[in-house]
Amino acid sequence: MSYFRYLSLLFLLLYNFNLYSQKKTLQAKSTTEDITIDGKLNEEIWKSAAVASNFVMFEPDNGKPINESKKTEVKVLYDNDAIYISALLYDDEPNKIKKEITNRDVFGVSDHFSVYINGFNDGQQDFRFFVSAAGVQMDCLATEDFEDFTWDAIWDSEVLLTEFGWVVEMKIPYAALRFSKSQKQTWGLNFMREIKRDVQKYTWNHIDTKIGAVIPQAGILEGIENIKTPTRLFLIPYTSAYYQQSDIGSDTTLKAGLDIKYGINDSFTLDAILVPDFGQTKFDNAILNLLPFEQKFEENRPFFTEGTDLFNKGGLFYSRRIGGEPSSEPETATNEEINNYPSTVNLLNAVKISGRTENGLGIGFLNAVTEKTKATIFNSDTNESRKEVIEPLTNYNMIVLDQRFNQNSSVSFINANTTRNGNFRDANATALVFDLNTKENTYNLYGDFKFSHVNTIKDYNGYKTALNFEKTNGRYRYLLSGKYISENYDINDLGIIFYTNYHGALANGSYRILNPTKVFNTLKVEQELNLEIQNTTGKVQEGWYKTVLKGTFLGNDYFELGIIINPLKTFDFYEPREYGRYVYVPKRVASYFGFELNRNNALTLDMTFNFTKFDEDKRLTHGFYASPKYRFNDKLSLAYALEYTKMKNDRGWVDFDNLGTVFTERNREILQNDLTGKYSLNNKMTINLTARYYWSYSKNHDFLTLQNNGYLTPNTTYNLNKDRNFNSWNFDLSYSWWFAPGSELSILYRNYGLERASTVEKDLSRNLKNIFNSDLTNVLSISVRYFIDYNSVKNKF
Template sequence: MKLFRLSIYCFLALLNLSLFAQKKSILAKSKTKELAIDGKIEEDEWLENTETASNFIMFEPDNGKAISENKKTEVKVLYDNEAIYISALLYDDEPDKIQRELTERDVFGVADHFAVFINGFNDGQQDYRFYVSSTGVQMDCLATEEIEDFTWDAIWQSSVKITHFGWSVEMKIPYAAIRFPKSQKQSWGINFMREIKRNAQKFTWNHIDTRIGAVLTQSGTLEGIENINPPTRLFLIPYTSAYYQKDNFSADKTLKAGLDIKYGINDAFTLDAILIPDFGQTKFDNAILNLEPFEQKLDENRPFFTEGTNLFNIGNIFYSRRIGGTPIISKSTLEESLVNNEQITNYPSTVDLINAIKISGRTKKGLGIGFLNAITEKTFATIKNTNDNSSRTEVIEPLTNYNILVLDQRFRQNSSVSFINTNTSRNGNFRDANVSGLVFDLNTKGNTYNLSGDFKYSSINDTESYDGFKSFITFAKTSGKYRYLFNGKYTSKNFDSNDLGILFYTNYYSGFVNASYRILNPTKLFNTLKIEQEVNLDVDNSTNRIQNTSWIQTIITATTLKLFYFQLGINVLPFETYDFYEPRQTGRFLYIPRRFSVYLEMESNKNNNLTFDITPSIEKFDENKRFSYRIYAGPKYRFSDKFSLGFYTDYSKNSNNIGWVDSDNSGIIFAKRNIETLQNNLTGKYSINNKMTINLNARYYWSYSSNKNFYNLEDNGRLTANNSYNTNKNRNFNSWNFDFSYSWWFAPGSQLSLLYRNYSQEETNSIQRNLKQNINSVFNANMTNILSISLRYFIDYNSVKTKF
């Protein structure tokens, strides 16, 4: 009898699992009357539509658990020639406990959320995701298995209503916001998601099994959309902006105007163009004291280069900050070419962008095509002769054309093969570059195993032309509690993608192994838990010496039942390695002793009004008194659903650090030095409503490097004392940035923004260890103040056509 009951239980469990595994389907009903997108869901169109998506299933933390009756969720879908319409009733037995923080667009905050994930090609490769919070704030993104890109913004409508039973949502998503094939009958991938913030729970309509690594392939289907005739997709976004800039020496007023164009070439492809670009209100860059042999990698904040660029990021050979970045002839290189009595009086730090266009989309058969072109203007530095006060100009960046072409073929809903080419052409006798890559990502039918890799080839035409290549291959188990990954990589000495990409390490081969264990459902202690073990070994091609970029690492990540998050990382390198980049000379290397490091990242429950983050870390070398430590910490307090302030401090100290300082006739000079860095950030937000926000962002950064002893680098990578070198190579760096802004989305896609910004930067060879004096120094330096106002207005061609 016991055996019989056990068999029945097993059968029911398997039946329940198989039901979860089936793809759900919902039928969209044709709409004939106007709908008011007000969140009330009172129109007959909704009430007469009996096709309902319900029976949501928990995605996290307790994956597979059915939603309770007192939290039931009911979703309906309508459509017409212009858009699809979605209504959702989100029941909650404690409506007064629904989290409702107001934020600016694309910021989730502490609030409940409802979302729809749409894949017009139903190929399991990319979702268009539309979120709305319980306060009506919109968030949207393009999602792949690797990333959710919230820099992408679409034009759509939504409204929410808090009710006696919970809350309700209405959405209108125009066809212009998504991509789908031109067919008489549409069949889309679709899923609905609900987040209950106070419980840290997410539910989806179609079950997403976390035992399977792929999420996008586990959507349901939307049927019923037939014989639609979408309107012309032509959007014009004219803008105008005014700037007043003042520093200690001059003042300047600037008025700008321009136009962004978005045109739907057909149902699947879109042309984006910017004429007379204006990026004056983008977020400031976090300047640092950079002692590394590599340039500082900067975040991209310009909307044109962040929105909908997922195709161009395939293969990781596109770094958009190259376009309109620093000139190709550096200031130090230009200084070396100066003759006696000459000095540089004007050196532009960036190059102006003339215009840019991009075309992207995907055919019905899954072929994604992307093309991007940008042109930057010829840029000059001014050089003055101090003897006769005459001036001359020198080209530091010629007229330059940047091109990117991407072809991405998707198949079987979970695999792809891609080709990408980047080309940089500079006018005149300047460096040109071309890089091509073939990338593949193959998954088994059940998304259990993955095989991926690439082959990239670069060709540089300069005073000395050269070619190079780079390749990797990865095999991974991507499902279940236990997962693993094996990776092999080879990069030739002359591979160079830095004209339109960013690459630091070349001339090496490597092997990487990762093994992990994770819980798929909560336990008595943890909501989530993952344990990873990694081993990475990088070996120089020329010498077969192990590089310092190798590691053996253990990572434990967990969230407790009370939503306390922590991550522990232990990194050890039990053998000697070599740095082939710090000497800044080809063929030379620096010996690095054995080392050990550990960090612990902790975050309190984000639902609380007062939250706190702290991450201490320490690194110790097998060398007398050579170590470093760092602590990142900061509180954030939510005074109300509208107002919050956050502060964090990031302090680090390196004792007896070894680093390059110079090269002279005696060879390569290194120094033993102490480095201290302090960064303080203050952020604030006051949301007047879900369309108006006031933001504060202030950053003070101070770092110094104090050299104690100098050494010569020997051919074997070791150092010998240099008692004759006495040049002052100390560095003391201060930076201040302050942004105070007001933003009003007064209509869909239309924004008025007002920004006050001031910033200052100061660098000397004189070390000042007193914090107060450093702050005074940066505020007494040449402070730049900018007041700007910008207006962008979204014009839909169809609306204009109707009016006229």
């Protein structure tokens, strides 16, 4: 009996070693049979294809084999056009399968099946394709640091619910992938299945969560040989119509344009946009910005979000610069005023080329051109107007070279250039970035060196460098980091940066559980120390100790608690708005606590409370965020979010006077309400609602003068009204119909307005009345985009 027990134990050890230490391999089968994507799998060729099975839990109980009642079987076919994937997802309780219908790229409360494909098998980047049990598609480009769901590929899928579970059938054209020119292809491959009601994820090839890197732990797909891929040329013409109405009047606009996608070869793609139209992109969340920096906006234009992972390397690319605010203001005399200053610059065209060679060299090139823009200036003495160029014809360029090696490491060169016609400011920024991992993905060394040059009235150069060492595996992990940024480092012509002229060090340590306990599904404790010192003065710019505890309970309710202590006197070198000046920032303690109830529930709630106490008389900040969401059924859901912040005795810059720099002590409140709703007619057709009301005020009660030592003293002579009251309203109601692959009809009604005042109104109902009585703008737009595959057109003729 004892011998038998030892023999069984040895068998299990060998089984686990084989299961977890070796990569699984799947053979793709060639087919000449036409595959109809209907979820029925009735083509004869499916019966003889190799099967991928024996899935293993990824989260939360990492390494646990899938239960026989949930077994999963996947097969892969291929021809000269695409690969085909079928998946049988067994479930002994098929009536409990979650299947909420959502918009594309929104996961929702659904079971999911996904395939991760790495055409170069280099452990660096996946092309990931997901489909939910409701038939909704999601896709992304994934690296170890980021999943880019703004990337959208053209592929086909169908889902069929059955008495034994559900079935997935997918067709992924080669045009949606990148791979080498080799006659025999070897791809990195993994499949993932998510069972939503149990909050469990399973993968075909085991992913060990003790190791930080996920992509190198994929299995292998072999068998794809001698494929002759078709020409990858896609045309996406569009036409749109806009009707806009406000108190000023009404206007009708018609637009037409073209997007082009061309596969230069199996590895490289050219994307071009001619006569762009971004009229239906998501609105920007305007705020009362009292900071010394510009407000950073999210990018919502598809051309600048899709497939831009290469261009985001090095942090030199902030795409909102292209077509953003003009770079200069006109010079005016005392008898002149600006009566027309465009807030944005029109984009004329843009093109990008990106891809990767079979030797792992990624190459990216992006070019965009914006038009000459003028402001109108009115002379009150002559009653005449003149125009002055505030942004010339401008050319933006990005070049990226990213060499991958050893399955998990890379070195990148990035250059960003902005050239403006005439005597306007030009700029160039260059970065060398490296990311090196040990073979076992247990330690990571990464860093950069960046150089900037600005050509203006007086040329100047700057640089930034950083080095980081991180332990990336096991329960205990740590990070050691150091950086230096020179005074004149400036990437703001095509990138964005706020803080320069300092050096700093950071140390981070963390502990996490790798498998569930009797209380927690996941748990992580994190400690961090950070210190930043301004280069010129040697004063502390930032210094904190932070501890964070976060995790999920067995019922899959999430919580997070954080405490941040700033025990040092620090100084702000930007708030004074004057070169060489700084202001004292008192010691402070901040904390927050948040929780989110299980998202599988029909009614869920997300709440966060925060509090900051300053070492200054009666100065504190507190606030909360609350967002209930109710899912009426698989088609209809509503979510409301309320965010409130109150700052008592806050201090900040307001003006300059004859005594110098004027600060104020003020009270501030910020209130934001968001309402979002979704009704899905089916998995191709949705109606969406997005509404936002934002109100904020700043009420000054004492003025102060900034001294040379950074401290503030009372200013009893300044008496200008610098109070602020700000209201913003946005409302979008849209209908979207994906009537064919890559082709969309969308109708949008938009209503928006903005009100600024120097008189604080604390009554919320009056603020609402004021914004709705202001000059609200109404826009109704219809847009049609149609995807044309050159091969389909060629075959027809």
